[in-house]
Amino acid sequence: MITNKKIAFIGAGNMASSLITGMIADGYPAELIYAASPTRARLDVLAEKFAIHTTQDNHAAVAAADIIILAVKPQLMAAVCSHLAEQSSNYRGKLFVSVAAGVTVERLQSLLADNQPIVRSMPNTPALVQKGMTGLFPSPEVSDNDIKTIDQIMMAVGKTCWVDNEADLNTIIAATGSSPAYFFLFMEAMQDSIISMGFSKQQARELVQQAAAGSAELVIQNPHIDLATLRQNVTSKGGTTAEAIRTFEEHDLRGTVNTAMQAAVSRAEEMQKLF
């Protein structure tokens, strides 16, 4: 893990906090991490927990860092980048990484400066527990060394997937950026069902989370076994699982999942026009 690069997060919300927490858990020195946000609340939590540098001044964070991670909402990106560009001498020669959905490299470069080296990325919040998955796309100006550095940083909080085609990042948004929420929704629905059968909320959560963690671990530890086979291994002929699976299939769970993931991609494409 590279430990000599100073990293500034512009924005200190869910995604920045997840990355910072995961990086620190991996041993990244807190004194090399800066976080900037207009309000103190999130900054204070991070400063107290990890003793990173915090500031309400985006320019100061950029000036202090080698790598700047843009972690504000997509709709704020134009305002934040235009403000940073007022002091572009602060970041000449430095590397930007955007985590925003639906903001293209071309758009970011037009806001910051043409030819500004930028890596566009799509991480996810499991980075918080170092189980993240980050999709990455470099602008042509990004050096091989910088690619290695960003890969090491993101590998500290999970796994990475570099794409050659920027449009593929929108698929990664649907596949891994947004998908923790799909799994949480499925788990919520199961929890609600278990509660309706008489268990407490806590018991229901314990049952659901252990089954989810165990299933994910089975998938991870058996890369040579198809997901369909793992499913079939649970599904006894004429048994209980078969009835549940038949019900899901009858209600077109696969079609619903596909439509939902296409909707995420379409929204990312739409956002690229808006922001």
Ligand SMILES: NC(=O)C1=CN([C@@H]2O[C@H](COP(=O)(O)OP(=O)(O)OC[C@H]3O[C@@H](n4cnc5c(N)ncnc54)[C@H](O)[C@@H]3O)[C@@H](O)[C@H]2O)C=CC1
């Ligand atoms: N939450 C998630 O699961 C994921 C989010 N992302 C991307 O991460 C970005 C941030 O999302 P979240 O962290 O979820 O949002 P959030 O709302 O939790 O955090 C945004 C942060 O930006 C700060 N902020 C607002 N105005 C600012 C300004 N002018 N200068 C500096 N900071 C400012 C806010 O104080 C807040 O801390 C978005 O672009 C999103 O597309 C990407 C992957 C996953």
Ligand SMILES: O=C(O)[C@@H]1CCC=N1
């Ligand atoms: O919902 C969003 O737009 C962001 C990007 C992926 C996860 N959260």
